[in-house]
Amino acid sequence: MKTLLLSVLLVAAFIVFSGNTIKPADDGLEKVKYPPVSTFRSTCSRCHGPQGTFFGDSFGELPDKELERFVGLMMRGPGGLNPTQSDIAAMTAYNRALAKKRPFIFITKVDTVSNGVNYSGESMPGTIISLSSVGESLQIKTGTNGKWQSGPVAQSVHTEFIAVQKGDTVKLIPGKVWWTN
Numbered sequence: 041m042k043t044l045l046l047s048v049l050l051v052a053a054f055i056v057f058s059g060n061t062i063k064p065a066d067d068g069l070e071k072v073k074y075p076p077v078s079t080f081r082s083t084c085s086r087c088h089g090p091q092g093t094f095f096g097d098s099f100g101e102l103p104d105k106e107l108e109r110f111v112g113l114m115m116r117g118p119g120g121l122n123p124t125q126s127d128i129a130a131m132t133a134y135n136r137a138l139a140k141k142r143p144f145i146f147i148t149k150v151d152t153v154s155n156g157v158n159y160s161g162e163s164m165p166g167t168i169i170s171l172s173s174v175g176e177s178l179q180i181k182t183g184t185n186g187k188w189q190s191g192p193v194a195q196s197v198h199t200e201f202i203a204v205q206k207g208d209t210v211k212l213i214p215g216k217v218w219w220t221n
């Protein structure tokens with residue numbers, strides 16, 4: 041009986057205290073074991089070119105379902121990977137961005153540091169990402185390897201990442217989703 045009561049209290053405490061914090065494991069972040077930009081680079085670009093430049097014309101016209109089916113087949117087949125649904129969803133989103141020539145932002149990691157949180161992620165090489173949070177705003181440059189790091193920022197529900205490329209804007213609010221679509 042005591043153990044039961046204790047478990048109920050623990051669960052209740054967990055629900056109360058986890059309300060405003062980022063819970064990567066619950067929100068799909070840690071379910072993605074193949075970050076799409078670097079994975080594309082290491083396992084897909086030998087056939088499809090850096091950032092998909094060798095894809096044929098039909099690539100841009102594939103309906104979403106078809107694109108997702110292809111991505112799943114490719115990750116398992118020539119890619120030799122063992123993807124989960126989240127891995128396929130993230131890679132599909134990246135492939136869609138490549139096909140539509142849209143910017144793309146993916147958050148790989150959120151580290152708690154003494155003065156806030158530090159985001160790490162991936163985007164097309166060279167992409168400038170604007171991060172705004174409570175009273176701060178900063179610009180992050182994506183490296184030639186497609187990776188970026190924010191540096192410490194206050195953790196807030198108002199944190200927002202924006203990338204603009206040829207006038208096309210994508211926006212990402214971390215915690216709700218971890219990549220742009």
Ligand code: HEC
Binds near residue numbers: 083
């Ligand atoms: C060994 C070469 C090879 C590798 C590696 C490879 N692909 Fe492919 N991929 C192909 C070929 C060939 C086709 C065309 C197949 C067809 O049309 O039936 C294709 C088709 C596709 C398509 C459909 C779009 C189109 O233009 O036909 C997508 C999307 C795709 N690949 C994504 C990926 C992703 C993502 C990866 C990495 C996980 C990957 N591919 C790895 C060879 C490769």
